[in-house]
Amino acid sequence: MSETAAKREANWVESENSSRKVKRAKADEDNGHFKIMFADKEAVVILEKTPIREDTLADLFSGSVLKLEMKNDIYSTYRLQAPHHLNEIKTTVVCPATEKHIKKYQRQESFLVEETGEDYESITLPYIQQQSFSLQWVYNILEKNAEADRIVFEDPDPKVGFVLLPDFKWDQKQVDDLYLIAIAHCRGIRSLRDLKSEHLPLLQNIFEKGKEAIMQRYNLPASKLRVYLHYQPSYYHLHVHFTKLGYEAPGCGVERAHLLADVIQNLQSDFQYYKTRTLYFPLRAEDGLLSKFKESGKL
Amino acid sequence: MSETAAKREANWVESENSSRKVKRAKADEDNGHFKIMFADKEAVVILEKTPIREDTLADLFSGSVLKLEMKNDIYSTYRLQAPHHLNEIKTTVVCPATEKHIKKYQRQESFLVEETGEDYESITLPYIQQQSFSLQWVYNILEKNAEADRIVFEDPDPKVGFVLLPDFKWDQKQVDDLYLIAIAHCRGIRSLRDLKSEHLPLLQNIFEKGKEAIMQRYNLPASKLRVYLHYQPSYYHLHVHFTKLGYEAPGCGVERAHLLADVIQNLQSDFQYYKTRTLYFPLRAEDGLLSKFKESGKL
Numbered sequence: 001m002s003e004t005a006a007k008r009e010a011n012w013v014e015s016e017n018s019s020r021k022v023k024r025a026k027a028d029e030d031n032g033h034f035k036i037m038f039a040d041k042e043a044v045v046i047l048e049k050t051p052i053r054e055d056t057l058a059d060l061f062s063g064s065v066l067k068l069e070m071k072n073d074i075y076s077t078y079r080l081q082a083p084h085h086l087n088e089i090k091t092t093v094v095c096p097a098t099e100k101h102i103k104k105y106q107r108q109e110s111f112l113v114e115e116t117g118e119d120y121e122s123i124t125l126p127y128i129q130q131q132s133f134s135l136q137w138v139y140n141i142l143e144k145n146a147e148a149d150r151i152v153f154e155d156p157d158p159k160v161g162f163v164l165l166p167d168f169k170w171d172q173k174q175v176d177d178l179y180l181i182a183i184a185h186c187r188g189i190r191s192l193r194d195l196k197s198e199h200l201p202l203l204q205n206i207f208e209k210g211k212e213a214i215m216q217r218y219n220l221p222a223s224k225l226r227v228y229l230h231y232q233p234s235y236y237h238l239h240v241h242f243t244k245l246g247y248e249a250p251g252c253g254v255e256r257a258h259l260l261a262d263v264i265q266n267l268q269s270d271f272q273y274y275k276t277r278t279l280y281f282p283l284r285a286e287d288g289l290l291s292k293f294k295e296s297g298k299l
Numbered sequence: 300m301s302e303t304a305a306k307r308e309a310n311w312v313e314s315e316n317s318s319r320k321v322k323r324a325k326a327d328e329d330n331g332h333f334k335i336m337f338a339d340k341e342a343v344v345i346l347e348k349t350p351i352r353e354d355t356l357a358d359l360f361s362g363s364v365l366k367l368e369m370k371n372d373i374y375s376t377y378r379l380q381a382p383h384h385l386n387e388i389k390t391t392v393v394c395p396a397t398e399k400h401i402k403k404y405q406r407q408e409s410f411l412v413e414e415t416g417e418d419y420e421s422i423t424l425p426y427i428q429q430q431s432f433s434l435q436w437v438y439n440i441l442e443k444n445a446e447a448d449r450i451v452f453e454d455p456d457p458k459v460g461f462v463l464l465p466d467f468k469w470d471q472k473q474v475d476d477l478y479l480i481a482i483a484h485c486r487g488i489r490s491l492r493d494l495k496s497e498h499l500p501l502l503q504n505i506f507e508k509g510k511e512a513i514m515q516r517y518n519l520p521a522s523k524l525r526v527y528l529h530y531q532p533s534y535y536h537l538h539v540h541f542t543k544l545g546y547e548a549p550g551c552g553v554e555r556a557h558l559l560a561d562v563i564q565n566l567q568s569d570f571q572y573y574k575t576r577t578l579y580f581p582l583r584a585e586d587g588l589l590s591k592f593k594e595s596g597k598l
Contacts, residue, residue, distance in 0.1 A: 032351050047359075047379070049348035052331045052388075060346075065383075066390065072445040073436050074400075077467060078390040080346065084364075084380040087388065089351075091365065091377040110545050111522040114560075223410040223598060226554050245554065245581055246409050248547065255525050255544065257553035261413075261579055269569070280560055282544055299522060 035102055043095035044102060056086050110282040112255060113293050117276045120193050123292050128190060128236055131288070138237045141165070142185055152180060153213035160205040161185040164213055167241070169250070175218050178244040182206045189238035192231045192258060192279070197271035200264065206240050207260050214242060228257040232281050232289070255282050332404045334396075342394035343404045352473045355385050389470045399432075402585050403533065409581040411554060412592050416575045419492050422591050427489060427535055430587070437536045440464065441484055451479060452512035459504040460484040463512055466540070468549070474517050477543040481505045488537035491530040491557060491578070496570035499563060505539050506559050513541060527556040531580050531588070554581050 032047040052060070063083040070077045094101050115124060140146035142163060155161040162182045166172050170179035184202060189195065195203070211222045226243050230251055233239065240260055243249040251257060266273040283290040293299045331346040351359070362382040369376045393400050414423060439445035441462060454460040461481045465471050469478035483501060488494065494502070510521045525542045529550055532538065539559055542548040550556060565572040582589040592598045 034353075034356065047351050049351070049386075052346050052348070054333075057333065064388075067387075070446070070449065072439065074393055074395060075436070075467065076392045076394075078392070079470075080388040080390040081383040082386075082388055087348075087386055088366075088378040088380055089363075089386065091379045093375045093377070094373055095375075096373060112524065112544050113522070223412070225411065226552070228553055245411050248552065252553055253525070253547070253551050254527055254553050254556035254558055255551075259553055259579060261577070265577060278560070278564060280558060 035097070041096040042102065043093055044097045046090075046092040046094075048090040048092075050088075050090050059083065060086050108284040108286060110284050111290060111299060112280055113283050113290065113299065114278060114280055115293075116278045119293075119296075119298060120279075123296055123298070124193075124232075124289065127289050127292050133235060135235060135237050138183060138235065138239075141183060152217055153209070155205065155209055156185070157205075158185050160202045162202075162206050162210075162240075164210055164242075175220055175244060177247045177249070178214075178218060178220065178242070179247075179249055180210075180214065180242040182210045182240040182242065184238040187237065190236040191233050191238075192229055192263065192274045194238075195263065195267060195274050197267050200267055202238075203260060203264050203267075207264065210240065210242055220244065226252060226257075227260045228252065229260060229263060230256050231258060231279055232256075232283070255280060334401050334404075340395040341397075341401065342392055343396045343400050344393075345389075345391040345404060347389040347391075347468070349387075349389050349470050350473060350475050352475075358382065359385050391467055402583070407583040407585055409583050410589060410598060411579055412582050412589065412598065413577060413579055414592075415577045418592070418595075418597060419578075422595055422597070423492075423531075423588060426588050426591050432534060434534060434536050437482060437534065437538075440482060451516055452508065454504065454508055455484070456504075457484050459501045461501075461505050461509075461539075463509055463541075474519055474543060476546045476548070477513075477517060477519065477541070478546075478548055479509075479513065479541040481509045481539040481541065483537040486536065489535040490532050490537075491528055491562065491573045493537075494562065494566060494573050496566050499566055501537075502559060502563050502566075506563065509539065509541055519543065525551060525556075526559045527551065528559060528562060529555050530557055530578055531555075531582070554579060 032049070034045045034047065036043045036045050060080075060082055063086070065081040067079040067081070068076065069079060137146065141151075147165060150165045151163055152166065153164040162184045164180055164182045167179040167181050170177060184206065186202060189199065207227060210227065211225060214220050214225065215222070224245050226241075226245050226249075228241050228243075229239075230241065241249070241251070241257070243252060263274075283293070290299070331348070333344045333346065335342045335344050359379075359381055362385070364380040366378040366380070367375065368378060393404070436445065440450075446464060449464045450462055451465065452463040461483045463479055463481045466478040466480050469476060483505065485501060488498065506526060509526065510524060513519050513524065514521070523544050525540075525544050525548070527540050527542075528538075529540065540548070540550070540556070542551060562573075569575075582592070589598070
């Protein structure tokens, strides 16, 4: 940042608190979260553009300046400069901010990784095995040692059974952001990569009975549900996500989610589909697995 | 809307085109899509607030006015009034807009539809043919009769060639929300359903040269890109979406997006994959195709 720019920033901050001085600003991707130094204090500054309100529309249209950018047939685009009071930016400051605050508000950069069947065997699987992530909390749920009162539905069958319960992200206050997880009773299926045609009865059972249970409990039909697996999953024990269609649940993007219906079809036509196929998934900059792919010259 | 407000709107519009007159405005939820009357013509106006760019941060901080709202311990919130040129609203106008345009831009309840290969032949294809949506604006681009100056890259080959240009949703001010569309020169491929193994050279060419062009122009490597097709697409001429990984572009959810890399692999192992496979996609409540599925007892 140039000296002049830094000075101007300092002026801005000084208008609020003369003892503070901006030393540097670092933007975090595109989410409007910035880490800033005020003199010797680190701060998190969050800038949010808020939705346009219908009741301001008339004033917005009458008080704005329009700059034409492009015209093609019936389509045209403009830059609109709105009156200040109709286009404010919501600003939240955390100061002083600890490292914990800074990490919390920073969105990490992600990279799309291309993993062939061989890459899985030589890079991903050894990494998963070496990390030996604890699944104790999953077993606690399956054995009713924890969260038993949160269970929405259970099929106790050891081979095709599962437990259905709300994801922590869902506060269960409204079905608009419904988010449930089905956790298979059967152990040892780490991810999509382990699925074979022998697991079709398990997958079909989770799909059918999960949808039925959600219909019964929340009155949401299958046509309002997005049912999918993650790859990579966040823990290596087979689980399926049920979210409401229209709710942009984190992790429902095409780069990480796989519709259970597609998984079933793919295994029906090729029992080795997920063993041999090249799969794509995002990994965050600080993910240990990303380092492994980089070390192998795969990124 | 009050008469005065309507008058002020009219002034705004008249500054652009004196024959137009705003009669009414209707907001759709909170997504900045509005239906507006210009004299006797219906129009869709889309107002979008764009991400905050890091390189404008110093100017933003120095040139803005801050209004304190709340202070509690280390947390405080403000309303920030930014200089006009740093806080423009991206405005897209479709005028005159048909009922179909208005429906397209309105957020409506969605339903997940299950379409077998037979359903496509008996329900979807006849519906597409009967509607005969105009593709004139696509041909205008391909023939350089419109938007020629927006083209980022072109491979003019009539069989495997394509034009790459920014999507309307992207204002091109920052790569954080990069969104480009590759439109195939080849005509007659309506959607995923029409893709056969004979189209692999076309798909691979779009994939490879599209990624190269984005690297050259925007310095974004393939590992930062999400490259996919929509099913159903919003227009029935083959096109591919390139969006930045990490940007939650509308329509990048697993229920509508298909990674181009997966499409290529699937066609390589089964040339009839997209002809025979059951596909799932969301349709909005007022979509004519949804009625067709309902009439056939499929929903």
